[in-house]
Amino acid sequence: MxxxxxxxxxxxxxxxxxxxxxxxxxxxxxxxxxxxxxxxxxxxxxxxxxxxxxxxxxxxxxxxxxxxxxxxxxxxxxxxxxxxxxxxxxxxxxxxxxxxxxxxxxxxxxxxxxxxxxxxxxxxxxxxxxxxxxxxxxxxxxxxxxxxxxxxxxxxxxxxxxxxxxxxxxxxxxxxxxxxxxxxxxxxxxxxxxxxxxxxxxxxxxxxxxxxxxxxxxxxxxxxxxxxxxxxxxxxxxxxxxxxxxxxxxxxxxxxxxxxxxxxxxxxxxxDGEGASHLITVEVHGAATREDAVKIARTIADSPLVKTAVAGADPNWGRIVSAAGYAGVEFDPSKVCLHVNSSLLYERGVPVEFNAEEISAAIRENRDTHLVLLLDEGHASARFWTSDLTAEYVRLNADYHT
CATH class of the missing domain: 3.60.70.12 (L-amino peptidase D-ALA esterase/amidase)
Incomplete structure (x- = not known):
């Protein structure tokens, strides 16, 4: 229509x-x-x-x-x-x-x-x-x-x-x-x-x-x-x-x-982010409050290291989990789980075995990347959208006239 x-x-x-x-x-x-x-x-x-x-x-x-x-x-x-x-x-x-x-x-x-x-x-x-x-x-x-x-x-x-x-x-x-x-x-x-x-x-x-x-x-x-x-x-x-x-x-x-x-x-x-090669959806579930969920999702989405990892198709769970940890929200890290494009990378506070090449390919070959962080603090959720950070973004904004 x-x-x-x-x-x-x-x-x-x-x-x-x-x-x-x-x-x-x-x-x-x-x-x-x-x-x-x-x-x-x-x-x-x-x-x-x-x-x-x-x-x-x-x-x-x-x-x-x-x-x-x-x-x-x-x-x-x-x-x-x-x-x-x-x-x-x-x-x-x-x-x-x-x-x-x-x-x-x-x-x-x-x-x-x-x-x-x-x-x-x-x-x-x-x-x-x-x-x-x-x-x-x-x-x-x-x-x-x-x-x-x-x-x-x-x-x-x-x-x-x-x-x-x-x-x-x-x-x-x-x-x-x-x-x-x-x-x-x-x-x-x-x-x-x-x-x-x-x-x-x-x-x-x-x-x-x-x-x-x-x-x-x-x-x-x-x-x-x-x-x-x-x-x-x-x-x-x-x-x-x-x-x-x-x-x-x-x-x-x-x-x-x-x-x-x-x-x-x-x-x-x-x-359509400048120079972007991926749309990243960050979901946080199980937070104590929606405010907490939004704060964690935003912190992950704003992390340059998370954004560059996605740009490079790197399933770097450490950058995602650590970004959640400095969001200023109290939660039990031993209960945290993380999925990237539906694949479990981190479960109840520790990484799990996964095929890094397959997950990397899934990121590289799809414009959409989904990061889902599960807490165990309550029932609140939030969803945030961002783009990856590429060399093309730097070029475009370095050349932009102010």
């Missing part, structure tokens, strides 16, 4: 000239044909971009009509002029959409920017791009793909995920798009995400639901643990599917679908 926009949404992606490569789109526009509930989760970095400041001021809201995104320049560390430029992007978007028949104002527009920090936005190029995008807004699959591509920086592919469910004869669509490939984790990282739905949701339910979904997904990914200045995940719900405001069982079904879409998008980010 092709990815599609929820009812009432249109999208466009264009090239404005902000990026050097004319084959790479660098501006995206998403528009709802009616006021939408809009909520957001943002970077926890005390150094944050002007769009983050603007969106924090405008969300939660019950009247969002559009999101405009530029890539190539992050509009971060740009002072008061950067904030004025973000405001101008919102106002220009409103004016351009009014000119093509929409009816809303600047405060109804959210803004996202990603790319190089410390540079001013080329506003003339961006303004022309907004005009162009507003004239080609459409609801077809290609327009959604173009918008997803307009968000990309070092991503190698666009990232879109869609799911739907039915409640009392009404089909609800949830579609998300995201960008991200490096500076990932903790607390999201250099990533942007927009989740759209045609469900009718109260603003307080949308706000709480997005925070929970982000904690289960985008806050459980890492590439190298560098927190960004621009992280933003937005949820827009416009109610265009019809039916009553979701509550009870219907709201629970929506929340489960929202988490699934966010998890799908979250996994796609480290899978």
């Amino acid at each position: 092709p990815d599609r926009l929820p009812q009432g949404f249109t999208a466009a992606g264009v090239y404005t000239g902000v990026k050097r490569n004319p084959n790479k789109k660098d501006l995206s526009l998403l528009v709802s044909d009616r006021p939408a509930v809009g909520v957001g989760v943002y970077t926890k970095n005390v150094v944050f971009g002007a769009p983050v400041q603007l969106n924090r001021e405008r969300t939660p809201s019950e009247s969002i009509r559009a999101v405009v995104v530029n890539s190539g320049v992050a509009n971060a560390c740009t002072g008061e002029q950067g904030y004025q430029d973000a405001l101008m992007m919102a106002e220009k978007t409103a004016a351009a959409c009014v000119a093509v028949g929409q009816d809303f104002a600047g405060p109804d527009v959210l803004v996202m920017s990603t790319g190089i920090i410390g540079e001013m936005l080329p506003m003339e190029k961006i303004a022309k791009g907004i005009d162009e995008a507003s004239k080609i807004l459409a609801s077809d699959e290609q327009s959604l793909i173009d918008a997803a591509r307009g968000m990309m920086t070092t991503d190698t592919t666009h990232k879109i995920r869609s799911r739907s469910f039915e409640i009392d004869g009404t089909t609800i669509q949830v579609t998300g798009m995201a960008k991200g490939a490096a500076m990932i984790g903790p607390n999201m990282a250099t990533m942007l995400g927009v989740i759209m739905t045609d469900a009718a949701i109260r603003v307080e339910d949308a706000n709480a639901g997005l925070k929970d979904a982000v904690n289960e997904s985008f806050n459980c990914i890492s590439v190298e643990g560098h927190m960004s200045t621009s992280d933003t995940v937005l949820l827009l719900a416009n109610g265009a599917a019809g039916g009553p405001v979701l509550e009870g069982k219907a709201l629970a079904m929506f929340q489960a679908t929202l988490v699934e879409v966010c998890e799908d998008l979250a996994q796609s980010i480290p899978a």
